[in-house]
Amino acid sequence: MLITLLDIALAGIAVWLVKTILSSKRSPAPLPPGPKGLPLLSNLLDLPQKEQWKTFADWGRKYGPIVHVRALGQSFIILNDVHIAGDMLEKKSTIYSDRPVFVMAAELTGWKDTLVFTPPGERFKEYRKYLHGAVGTRSVLEKLNGLFETEAHKFLKRVLRKPEAIAENIRETAGSVILQVTYGYEPREDQDDLVDLVELALRQFTEVMEPNAFLVDLIPPLRYVPSWFPGAGWKKKAEYYHDTLQQMSDVPLQFVRKQMSEGTNSPSMVSSLLEENTTPEQERNIKWAAASMYSAGSDTTVSAIYSLFLAMTIYPEVQRKAQAEIDALVGNDRLPTFADRAQLPYVEALISEILRWGTITPLGVPHTLSRDDIHNGYVIPQGAIVLTNVKGMLHNPDVYADPWTFKPERFISAEGKLAEQDPRSCCFGFGRRICPGINLADATIWSSVAMSLAVFNIRRKVVDGVEIIPEPRFEDSMISHPSPFSCTIKPRSAKAESLIFSD
Numbered sequence: 001m002l003i004t005l006l007d008i009a010l011a012g013i014a015v016w017l018v019k020t021i022l023s024s025k026r027s028p029a030p031l032p033p034g035p036k037g038l039p040l041l042s043n044l045l046d047l048p049q050k051e052q053w054k055t056f057a058d059w060g061r062k063y064g065p066i067v068h069v070r071a072l073g074q075s076f077i078i079l080n081d082v083h084i085a086g087d088m089l090e091k092k093s094t095i096y097s098d099r100p101v102f103v104m105a106a107e108l109t110g111w112k113d114t115l116v117f118t119p120p121g122e123r124f125k126e127y128r129k130y131l132h133g134a135v136g137t138r139s140v141l142e143k144l145n146g147l148f149e150t151e152a153h154k155f156l157k158r159v160l161r162k163p164e165a166i167a168e169n170i171r172e173t174a175g176s177v178i179l180q181v182t183y184g185y186e187p188r189e190d191q192d193d194l195v196d197l198v199e200l201a202l203r204q205f206t207e208v209m210e211p212n213a214f215l216v217d218l219i220p221p222l223r224y225v226p227s228w229f230p231g232a233g234w235k236k237k238a239e240y241y242h243d244t245l246q247q248m249s250d251v252p253l254q255f256v257r258k259q260m261s262e263g264t265n266s267p268s269m270v271s272s273l274l275e276e277n278t279t280p281e282q283e284r285n286i287k288w289a290a291a292s293m294y295s296a297g298s299d300t301t302v303s304a305i306y307s308l309f310l311a312m313t314i315y316p317e318v319q320r321k322a323q324a325e326i327d328a329l330v331g332n333d334r335l336p337t338f339a340d341r342a343q344l345p346y347v348e349a350l351i352s353e354i355l356r357w358g359t360i361t362p363l364g365v366p367h368t369l370s371r372d373d374i375h376n377g378y379v380i381p382q383g384a385i386v387l388t389n390v391k392g393m394l395h396n397p398d399v400y401a402d403p404w405t406f407k408p409e410r411f412i413s414a415e416g417k418l419a420e421q422d423p424r425s426c427c428f429g430f431g432r433r434i435c436p437g438i439n440l441a442d443a444t445i446w447s448s449v450a451m452s453l454a455v456f457n458i459r460r461k462v463v464d465g466v467e468i469i470p471e472p473r474f475e476d477s478m479i480s481h482p483s484p485f486s487c488t489i490k491p492r493s494a495k496a497e498s499l500i501f502s503d
Helices: 005-023 052-063 082-089 103-108 122-135 138-142 145-161 163-183 193-208 220-224 233-262 269-274 280-314 316-330 338-343 345-357 390-394 438-455 494-500
Strands: 066-071 074-079 373-375 378-380 385-388 456-459 461-463 466-468 488-491
Touching: 052 066, 052 074, 052 390, 074 082, 082 373, 082 385, 103 193, 103 220, 103 233, 122 138, 122 163, 122 269, 122 280, 138 438, 145 163, 145 338, 145 438, 145 488, 145 494, 163 193, 163 233, 163 269, 163 280, 163 438, 163 488, 193 233, 193 280, 233 269, 233 280, 269 280, 280 316, 280 345, 280 438, 280 456, 316 338, 316 345, 316 438, 316 456, 338 345, 338 438, 345 390, 345 438, 438 456, 438 494, 488 494
Parallel strands: 074 385
Antiparallel strands: 066 074, 373 378, 456 488, 461 466
């Protein structure tokens, strides 16, 4: 008798139901509250397909900051409060630092070898050690300030030449910074094969991480279905995406090895690590730690800088205030440098507002816990998938007044300190899973933002005499970028244009 894909799916559901029944036991505390759900299906039909963060925020207002739902035998814990998330994922990081199994993205496509999906253990520690040594502290990154400033200056030139291609210009700049820090590789202008390869891998990663996009993530036994089986085209896609990822990790490593053998390599994280006496296992870890830094860091930086151009198009008065601050300190004879940073509080607040308003990772990356926990009187069961509603946290009106308005002033008090909660407390992750490239991203974003504001006027496009104000819309994906929008970008003056093209 022919076994169909539906038969396999039903069998998978049966396995989950049996698992649920067998694992049920008397708990010392109740589960957190949440929507009631239906018999057998539990909350499967309650889970939203799009903009999950909105539904999760609604549940938080109704049920409290910790919400529990269940689907196909799997418990989900949704956190809507940054302090509770910190208490659980940071103070109890020893049990909350694992990752759930993402069959399509991690197992079949191969992203399990990168830091984001690596479980706690020796390999995880080694990855973090490599990345911390390269970009983990401000003192280390201060030595790279010249690189950040040079690449930001190149960014200005790219924008002036091709203002209509702002997203591509941002991506090229972010990629160039990380490729040089990681591999000592300086991409070619306009188009570079390695940058294109990484961009392809990142687009594929975004696709395989879409919620509920692949049935195999809900029914893991489907992973054993052969690629020739009717309806299993997703399996061929996984094989193709796996090959792309392998190239993304291998090609730049081969470049470094070749340069080192010829004595022409530039200083980089990978070259410095390979100069040591490394074992084959260590070399493998170096390769994937490096791939982790590029794949994670470039996309998040792109999102933040792109949000700057969207925000300045919508809020010209904010742009004028930031430019006035830069003009008063820097003047018009040079570009801002990191030496000016401490004396530009409004620009600093503007960057904080970019991270809040244009939330880069709306739901972060899921955690799971290695054993049962009791928190705030609720049991958090072992193996539960913990979701941090980062966008809900950063748009909570009880924390951020008028949260949908772009308002840097919210981060400046009379004493010059942050008046509202710093978005960095959640936008880069929690606990042991916090982004190891947070300081690298911060430096890249600051230099690009400060220099762009110093020399460009970012304005609304005018069509038939009418200003077009773009909607502040963002992609519904794991790493969220502003949706495409139109604006005009021109030098503020002839002097600004000469600064852009100066060496």
